[in-house]
Amino acid sequence: xxxxxxxxxxxxxxxxxxxxxxxxxxxxxxxxxxxxxxxxxxxxxxxxxxxxxxxxxxxxxxxxxxxxxxxxxxxxxxxxxxxxxxxxxxxxxxxxxxxxxxxxxxxxxxxxxxxxxxxxxxxxxxxxxxxxxxxxxxxxxxxxxxxxxxxxxxxxxxxxxxxxxxxxxxxxxxxxxxxxxxxxxxxxxxxxxxxxxxxxxxxxxxxxxxxx
Amino acid sequence: xxxxxxxxxxxxxxxxxxxxxxxxxxxxxxxxxxxxxxxxxxxxxxxxxxxxxxxxxxxxxxxxxxxxxxxxxxxxxxxxxxxxxxxxxxxxxxxxxxxxxxxxxxxxxxxxxxxxxxxxxxxxxxxxxxxxxxxxxxxxxxxxxxxxxxxxxxxx
Numbered sequence: 355x356x357x358x359x360x361x362x363x364x365x366x367x368x369x370x371x372x373x374x375x376x377x378x379x380x381x382x383x384x385x386x387x388x389x390x391x392x393x394x395x396x397x398x399x400x401x402x403x404x405x406x407x408x409x410x411x412x413x414x415x416x417x418x419x420x421x422x423x424x425x426x427x428x429x430x431x432x433x434x435x436x437x438x439x440x441x442x443x444x445x446x447x448x449x450x451x452x453x454x455x456x457x458x459x460x461x462x463x464x465x466x467x468x469x470x471x472x473x474x475x476x477x478x479x480x481x482x483x484x485x486x487x488x489x490x491x492x493x494x495x496x497x498x499x500x501x502x503x504x505x506x507x508x509x510x511x512x513x514x515x516x517x518x519x520x521x522x523x524x525x526x527x528x529x530x531x532x533x534x535x536x537x538x539x540x541x542x543x544x545x546x547x548x549x550x551x552x553x554x555x556x557x558x559x560x561x562x563x564x565x566x
Numbered sequence: 567x568x569x570x571x572x573x574x575x576x577x578x579x580x581x582x583x584x585x586x587x588x589x590x591x592x593x594x595x596x597x598x599x600x601x602x603x604x605x606x607x608x609x610x611x612x613x614x615x616x617x618x619x620x621x622x623x624x625x626x627x628x629x630x631x632x633x634x635x636x637x638x639x640x641x642x643x644x645x646x647x648x649x650x651x652x653x654x655x656x657x658x659x660x661x662x663x664x665x666x667x668x669x670x671x672x673x674x675x676x677x678x679x680x681x682x683x684x685x686x687x688x689x690x691x692x693x694x695x696x697x698x699x700x701x702x703x704x705x706x707x708x709x710x711x712x713x714x715x716x717x718x719x720x721x722x
Contacts, residue, residue, distance in 0.1 A: 359569045362580045369573060445590075450656045451680045472590040480585035493580035496588030498569070505567040523587040531582040546591070562575040 361437065362493040370492070372442065374502055378432035385441050390476050397482035404485075430470075433502045435495050443474040443495040447503050449510050456515055457537050458550050466515035466550065467507040472499050500532050504556045514556025519546035533559055611650055613691035613715075614676040616698045619647055620712040621666055623704050636661040653678070668719040690718055 355376045360369040435443040446469075448454055453468040474495040476482045483490045500516075507514050519540060520528050525547050528534045534549040551559070570576070622632050629647065633640040638658050645652040659677050663670035674680040676691060694715045698708050 355567060357567055357569060360571070360573070360576055362576060364585070369576060374567070374569065450659075450674050469590050472588060474588055478585060479587060481587070483585070490585040493585060494576055494583055497576075497579040497583050499588075501569055502567065505569070509567065518590050521587070521589045521591045524589045527583065527586055527588050531579070531586075560570060562570070562572065562578060 359435075359498055361435070361442070361495055361498060364490045364493055370437065372435055372437040372492070372495075372498075374433060374435055374498060376431060376433050378434050378444065382432075382434055382441055382444065386444055386473075386475075389441075390473075393476040393486070394482060397476060397485040400485040401481070406485075431506065433499060433506075435474075435498055437492060441475060442478060442492055443499050444471070445469060445473075445499045445502065446471040447506060449506070449512075453517065453519075456517065456550060457548060458535060458552065461515065461550075461552060464515060465510070465512050466517045467503055467510060467512055469500075469503050469516060469518035472496070472503075472518070474499070496527065497531070501560065504551065504560055507551075507556065513553035514551055514560070515553060516551040516556065518549055519543050520549055521546065525549075609695075610676050610688055610691040611678045613695040614673070614678070615647060615650060616695050617666070617676070617712070617715065618643075618662060620698055620704060620708055621716075624709060624712060632665075636665055638662075666716060666719075668716055672719045690715070 355374075357374050358371050359374050361372045362368065363370045431447050431449065433445045433447070434441055448468045448470055449465075451468065453470070454466055456462055456464045456466050475491075477488065477491045478493075478495050480490050503516050504514050507516050516534075518528065518534075525536070528549045529536060532551075533555050534551050535555065537548045537550055539545045540548045622629070627635065629643050630640060632638075633643050636643075636658075638661050642655065642658050646654050646658070654677055656674070656679060659673050659679060660670050663673045666673075671680070672687075675687060694711060698711045704712075
């Protein structure tokens with residue numbers, strides 16, 4: 355699957371055409387590792403130097419390349435967002451597995467699409483770009499990835515139900531921007547916050563119609 | 567997949583997102599889990615292949631007929647029955663579960679798509695794979711092994 359979508363160029367504030375695709379290969383992980391990681395590290399060092407510890411990203415320990423050869427083994431689905439051939443965001447979702455069940459009482463036990471991993475390129479993150487004296491390059495890459503997860507859920511006939519464990523710094527994005535429900539902290543998963551979409555919330559996200 | 571093409575939606579989302587952190591983690595943890603369960607998955611998959619072969623032969627269906635019956639591509643079924651490293655699509659496993667009338671969750675584990683929660687499940691799968699040897703005709707023993715194992719999957 356390869357679909358054209360628009361994202362927004364930060365400097366011009368104009369929409370530009372990007373691609374969402376699911377043919378993610380080891381090369382994309384190598385690209386993320388080689389191009390993203392040094393930027394994240396430089397920005398983190400700069401933020402630490404300024405004492406802005408609350409802005410230091412919490413995913414510095416992620417190391418994709420050593421694990422990449424095994425990524426095709428099971429039922430994992432990957433999505434990437436690219437602009438002009440350059441990777442802008444990466445997501446891994448699962449449609450079967452122990453996390454693919456709803457926990458919200460009103461939809462308890464129903465199947466959902468589990469977002470296991472989602473990240474955008476560091477040059478699209480304001481705290482990191484600004485730490486290095488830059489402005490971000492593109493807006494709405496994260497929203498496009500969440501949209502892909504919801505659309506996958508609809509495609510699987512899960513009616514838009516999506517679940518994920520958010521890292522602490524990203525919780526506001528999923529609560530405020532995406533409109534998901536915080537179900538609670540998961541002690542079995544580093545006490546991360548578990549969030550879920552109901553079909554109604556997912557529908558509101560897709561259509562942009564906010565709750566009255 | 568039909569993405570939203572409304573420019574106003576995009577602008578609103580972009581403004582709300584405000585280039586903030588969106589990270590969802592657990593990635594390394596998940597892949598490490600995969601590494602740990604891989605040997606077990608390969609073993610249970612042998613049982614999955616045998617289960618499918620015996621059930622198909624028990625119903626006297628060719629792979630082609632089964633493909634039509636399940637509405638699953640023939641190549642997917644051939645891959646499943648002939649390549650123990652073949653990773654089936656979740657939809658295919660669901661269809662096979664319906665065909666065998668066993669819980670889909672059990673077949674997800676057996677096919678290696680998800681992990682067994684207890685060692686007994688894997689042990690039973692191994693016993694089944696070892697008990698059921700291929701022959702041209704389904705023997706009474708194979709038939710019994712198949713019936714016993716289907717019963718086991720339904721009961722637990």
